[in-house]
Amino acid sequence: MPPGSDDMIKRLLIAIVLLALVAGGIVGFNMFRDQAIQQFFANMPVPTVTVSTVEAEEGKWTPAIEAIGTVNANQGVDLTVETTGIVTEVRFEANQQVKAGDVLLQLEDNIQQADLSASRTQAALDQQALDRARELRSRGVSSGVSLDNAEAAAQASAAQVQKAEAVLQQRQLRAPFSGTIGIPRIDKGQYLSPGTIVATLQDIETMRADFTVPEQQLGNLKIGQPVRLSLNNDSEEFEGEITGIDPKVDPSSRLVSVRARIDNTSGKLTPGQFVQVQVILPEEDGVISLPQTAVVTSLYGDYVFVARKPENADEGAEGEEKLEARQTFVQVGRRSGNLVEVRSGVEPGDIIVTAGQNRLSNGTPVAIDNTINPGSSESSGKENSGAPETGQKPANDDAKAEEAAAQ
Numbered sequence: 350m351p352p353g354s355d356d357m358i359k360r361l362l363i364a365i366v367l368l369a370l371v372a373g374g375i376v377g378f379n380m381f382r383d384q385a386i387q388q389f390f391a392n393m394p395v396p397t398v399t400v401s402t403v404e405a406e407e408g409k410w411t412p413a414i415e416a417i418g419t420v421n422a423n424q425g426v427d428l429t430v431e432t433t434g435i436v437t438e439v440r441f442e443a444n445q446q447v448k449a450g451d452v453l454l455q456l457e458d459n460i461q462q463a464d465l466s467a468s469r470t471q472a473a474l475d476q477q478a479l480d481r482a483r484e485l486r487s488r489g490v491s492s493g494v495s496l497d498n499a500e501a502a503a504q505a506s507a508a509q510v511q512k513a514e515a516v517l518q519q520r521q522l523r524a525p526f527s528g529t530i531g532i533p534r535i536d537k538g539q540y541l542s543p544g545t546i547v548a549t550l551q552d553i554e555t556m557r558a559d560f561t562v563p564e565q566q567l568g569n570l571k572i573g574q575p576v577r578l579s580l581n582n583d584s585e586e587f588e589g590e591i592t593g594i595d596p597k598v599d600p601s602s603r604l605v606s607v608r609a610r611i612d613n614t615s616g617k618l619t620p621g622q623f624v625q626v627q628v629i630l631p632e633e634d635g636v637i638s639l640p641q642t643a644v645v646t647s648l649y650g651d652y653v654f655v656a657r658k659p660e661n662a663d664e665g666a667e668g669e670e671k672l673e674a675r676q677t678f679v680q681v682g683r684r685s686g687n688l689v690e691v692r693s694g695v696e697p698g699d700i701i702v703t704a705g706q707n708r709l710s711n712g713t714p715v716a717i718d719n720t721i722n723p724g725s726s727e728s729s730g731k732e733n734s735g736a737p738e739t740g741q742k743p744a745n746d747d748a749k750a751e752e753a754a755a756q
Contacts, residue, residue: 397714400674400705402656403640405695410636413577413685414569414628418560420578420611422551422620424526430456431519433542436535441548443532447524454522454535454547461520465513472506479503528552556611556618558589560626561604569630570594576609577627578618587611587618591628627685637695638688643703644681652678653695654702654709656717672717674702674709 434456441453482499531549535541558578578587589611598605643653654674679694
């Protein structure tokens with residue numbers, strides 16, 4: 350072995366040992382760091398999420414058939430004249446309330462007035478001749494033929510008077526029924542001919558709504574059935590009843606046409622408006638319904654979060670009951686307004702989360718703050734009369750929940 354080789358081997362072994370110690374120290378430090386981080390996060394308390402809730406209860410449910418329709422006036426026509434002539438007087442203004450028989454428009458009638466006057470004069474003369482013929486006949490100095498001729502002439506004259514009066518009436522446009530008249534489409538001095546629209550007349554105190562429903566719902570419809578109408582994005586509702594059901598199903602669309610009469614004494618409905626229609630069906634008992642905001646839809650199905658007391662849980666420092674969120678899959682059914690029927694997955698008495706679900710997972714601690722509840726009828730501004738009442742107060746919004754969670 351050459352001189353100095355032993356020293357080189359010793360230095361090499363020392364370098365290898367030192368390198369192994371350094372590598373081992375680095376690996377050990379990383380393992381210790383990772384374990385410490387895991388223990389830190391494992392022992393770190395999960396922040397409490399503030400949510401709003403409602404209590405699931407069995408109550409009354411009023412199912413309804415929902416449809417889209419259009420409202421029109423119960424009576425509505427476009428007014429026009431029967432004969433030609435020049436307008437001499439317009440006796441109405443836009444949106445004026447008129448009564449049946451009111452004169453709305455006058456055409457020039459000088460010739461017709463003269464014809465009527467001549468007819469009345471001739472009728473009076475023929476009536477006098479008839480009276481003399483009857484007197485002479487009673488004295489026996491006149492024949493029956495003369496009396497018959499006088500009676501025929503008098504009747505013909507009276508008929509001419511009626512004809513002249515009818516022609517004169519054609520020079521006037523009268524309201525066929527009481528209602529609200531629209532904007533005048535003619536002016537004084539204008540020459541009119543039959544078919545020219547003068548204005549529209551609508552009786553809007555009572556409206557009719559025309560809509561269609563699927564043929565499967567035909568058996569649930571009957572005359573006199575109550576309906577409820579609402580305008581788009583409007584909380585006000587209008588009550589009415591079904592007055593007509595088409596006995597034929599449209600073979601192309603498989604829909605049935607239905608007509609309902611609506612009270613519009615408030616005047617808020619306008620002919621031609623788009624409306625949302627609900628045909629009210631018989632009330633049902635023992636139905637669990639929840640606000641639609643409580644139900645979350647996913648690829649795996651519909652689910653809700655139920656706030657429950659965890660097992661072996663102790664009360665908080667101030668005696669408050671601890672609750673945690675539990676994901677529960679449900680089967681939903683019919684919908685009505687802002688409510689949805691829950692057929693399975695929820696039991697009466699369960700506390701259902703209605704807001705703040707996006708921050709929840711199984712086991713997340715929750716705190717209930719029902720100051721504002723987006724799923725309640727007060728917050729939505731539209732109450733469903735057939736829905737069961739909830740036993741919880743309205744709930745908190747997301748901003749307030751995040752603030753409470755951060756605290």
